[in-house]
Amino acid sequence: MGNDILVFAEHFRGTLNDITYELLGKARELARSLGSRLVVGLLGHEVGGFVEKLGAADQICLVDRPELKEFASDTTKAILEAILEDVQPRLVMLGSTSIGLELLSLISARKGFPCFDNCTRLESRDGRLVATCQIYGGKIFAEVALPDATTLVAVVPGSFPKEPGEVAARPELRSIALPPVLPEARVTFRKLLEPPPGDVDITKAPILVAVGRGIQNADNLPLAEELAEALSGVVCASRPVIDQGWLPLTRQVGKSGMTVKPKLFLAFGISGAPEHLEGMKQSELIVAVNTDPNAPIFSIAHYGAVVDALELLPLLTEEVSNQATKKASS
Amino acid sequence: MNIVVLTKQVPDLVEGLEIDPSGKALDVASLRYILSESDDHALEQALLIKEKVGGRVEVFALNQGEARESLIMALAKGADRAVLVDAGLDSPLANHAAAQIFATLLRGGPFDLILTGVRAIDDLDGSVGGLVAGLLDLPYLGLIRKVEIGGDGKTAIAEKEYPGSYAAELEVRLPAVLGIQSAEQPPRYVPISRLRQVMKTATVEEVSVSPPSQQLLGVARLFKPEEGAGAVMIPGDAKEAARQIASLLFERRLLR
Numbered sequence: 001m002g003n004d005i006l007v008f009a010e011h012f013r014g015t016l017n018d019i020t021y022e023l024l025g026k027a028r029e030l031a032r033s034l035g036s037r038l039v040v041g042l043l044g045h046e047v048g049g050f051v052e053k054l055g056a057a058d059q060i061c062l063v064d065r066p067e068l069k070e071f072a073s074d075t076t077k078a079i080l081e082a083i084l085e086d087v088q089p090r091l092v093m094l095g096s097t098s099i100g101l102e103l104l105s106l107i108s109a110r111k112g113f114p115c116f117d118n119c120t121r122l123e124s125r126d127g128r129l130v131a132t133c134q135i136y137g138g139k140i141f142a143e144v145a146l147p148d149a150t151t152l153v154a155v156v157p158g159s160f161p162k163e164p165g166e167v168a169a170r171p172e173l174r175s176i177a178l179p180p181v182l183p184e185a186r187v188t189f190r191k192l193l194e195p196p197p198g199d200v201d202i203t204k205a206p207i208l209v210a211v212g213r214g215i216q217n218a219d220n221l222p223l224a225e226e227l228a229e230a231l232s233g234v235v236c237a238s239r240p241v242i243d244q245g246w247l248p249l250t251r252q253v254g255k256s257g258m259t260v261k262p263k264l265f266l267a268f269g270i271s272g273a274p275e276h277l278e279g280m281k282q283s284e285l286i287v288a289v290n291t292d293p294n295a296p297i298f299s300i301a302h303y304g305a306v307v308d309a310l311e312l313l314p315l316l317t318e319e320v321s322n323q324a325t326k327k328a329s330s
Numbered sequence: 331m332n333i334v335v336l337t338k339q340v341p342d343l344v345e346g347l348e349i350d351p352s353g354k355a356l357d358v359a360s361l362r363y364i365l366s367e368s369d370d371h372a373l374e375q376a377l378l379i380k381e382k383v384g385g386r387v388e389v390f391a392l393n394q395g396e397a398r399e400s401l402i403m404a405l406a407k408g409a410d411r412a413v414l415v416d417a418g419l420d421s422p423l424a425n426h427a428a429a430q431i432f433a434t435l436l437r438g439g440p441f442d443l444i445l446t447g448v449r450a451i452d453d454l455d456g457s458v459g460g461l462v463a464g465l466l467d468l469p470y471l472g473l474i475r476k477v478e479i480g481g482d483g484k485t486a487i488a489e490k491e492y493p494g495s496y497a498a499e500l501e502v503r504l505p506a507v508l509g510i511q512s513a514e515q516p517p518r519y520v521p522i523s524r525l526r527q528v529m530k531t532a533t534v535e536e537v538s539v540s541p542p543s544q545q546l547l548g549v550a551r552l553f554k555p556e557e558g559a560g561a562v563m564i565p566g567d568a569k570e571a572a573r574q575i576a577s578l579l580f581e582r583r584l585l586r
Contacts, residue, residue: 012492072500074469098492101448101509102472105460109429110467114548115456130550136451137343140356143550144454186469186503190487195495207584231579232586243371243512249495256473256491256511264584266575271343273451285582287575288561294346296555303578304561305571312568319576323585 001150005031006089009042019095019157024056025164033124041083045069055169061176070189073102086176096154104154115152120159137273138296199250206263207233214269214309218246223313230320238276254279268309272297331385333376336446339363339395353551363395368447374513376445377408383479386410406520406528413535429461430542448472448509459509469502472509
């Protein structure tokens with residue numbers, strides 16, 4: 001094992017994802033304190049244009065091949081393993097994302113490298129790397145001293161600022177000895193499925209009334225819709241509500257759903273699992289209502305109330321309507 | 331189609347979680363376990379595939395918490411075989427250990443498809459599905475919400491979720507491991523009468539395996555996020571909270 005840090009650059013639909021810059025910014029900071037080289041693995045097809053956006057890195061391992069046009073873990077994993085073989089990094093950073101989660105576990109098991117997921121903090125203490133990972137729906141954090149071996153860490157998007165990673169410069173390209181023939185691909189990309197059309201775009205709504213598991217059943221949804229109407233807002237939801245089929249996929253906030261940044265985000269009966277927080281924590285004002293005082297949502301909300309959302313919703317709708325009437329008559 | 335479903339029990343977050351005096355693990359005595367939610371979806375997806383194309387569904391569960399009850403429930407839902415795996419695992423946090431146990435049991439098959447939940451709330455060292463795939467050198471797809479089996483039974487077409495409500499349709503050659511995010515329909519409900527009937531007749535097979543040597547974990551400490559850190563808490567009952575939130579929104583000019 002050497003001393004380098006390797007960042008896997010993630011891109012989707014022709015753009016480098018924010019997570020790539022977030023990883024780069026943190027990796028640069030760690031590389032500085034550990035005296036490491038920062039190497040980026042950039043895999044794809046016709047992705048050479050990304051090189052000059054990855055100026056935070058010292059070196060880029062660019063692998064540009066037609067079979068990497070769309071992400072398929074089977075092929076990507078084979079090439080990434082060759083890069084790891086060549087670079088022998090002490091730390092490999094990926095996003096805890098749709099793409100990163102497949103590579104993390106596959107490579108960890110195949111190469112026998114330790115791995116840690118759901119990382120939200122990463123620091124060097126006296127030359128040792130320490131990762132903090134959120135588990136149990138964000139209710140517990142685990143602090144882990146990374147072992148003295150190549151270790152893979154998947155970072156939750158939004159954990160680190162992206163600005164330090166956005167450096168326009170052209171790092172040196174590092175050539176990698178790749179296997180002349182890749183193993184036959186067992187996974188093939190067929191097509192990209194666009195988000196279902198026709199519903200409201202929750203990323204454009206300035207006011208969102210969000211409901212979670214605490215709404216209990218579909219019959220209670222009108223309570224949220226009435227409040228949304230009184231506020232000229234839109235109803236959205238966390239994953240469990242969508243999985244039950246109570247609201248369409250287009251209303252989902254979180255990891256696989258939408259990332260929203262409204263002026264106001266009202267969260268009713270949402271505990272605040274990391275997958276959900278990832279999609280809404282940049283809202284300008286967050287007011288959360290939950291019966292559990294330990295709900296992780298309160299750690300990122302600006303205001304919180306420990307009451308039953310179902311009891312509060314009609315009362316708040318009434319108060320909001322009254323305030324509006326007062327405002328109109330004043 | 332032989333479908334294997336890998337499941338594990340996780341702490342029920344409805345109960346408060348306590349950290350034990352060592353500071354490195356949860357206080358096991360305070361825990362109540364439930365089937366990991368996305369494993370429940372993996373089971374549902376397996377049953378849906380079986381109903382469409384025929385075959386068998388075999389469910390494996392690591393012996394922890396209410397694993398036996400979850401297996402009986404799986405049989406009541408339509409699974410053909412239930413296997414309780416006892417490996418004397420003391421830490422509920424070691425997915426590498428869990429994956430090694432499953433891989434040892436499954437090596438050599440016969441199976442066409444391994445389904446498991448894409449994530450569990452206690453995943454610290456990767457996810458079981460990806461680790462099992464890596465150990466068995468099988469392809470792995472995660473965040474899957476739909477699975478169809480190809481006409482020749484040798485491939486599956488799966489929908490994988492991406493951010494922004496995008497998804498990809500991928501074709502994977504079988505055997506393969508799929509990490510299920512959500513089944514095509516919510517997990518089915520089993521009437522109590524049916525469950526009682528199955529409890530009388532069902533067989534849960536038991537296998538004992540020696541715990542894997544490698545645990546791969548170096549947890550230095552566990553800690554809870556600071557309670558309500560950041561949030562200004564509004565005191566009082568629902569009526570009072572409604573009044574205060576409404577005036578907050580009024581002050582911030584968020585009311586029309």
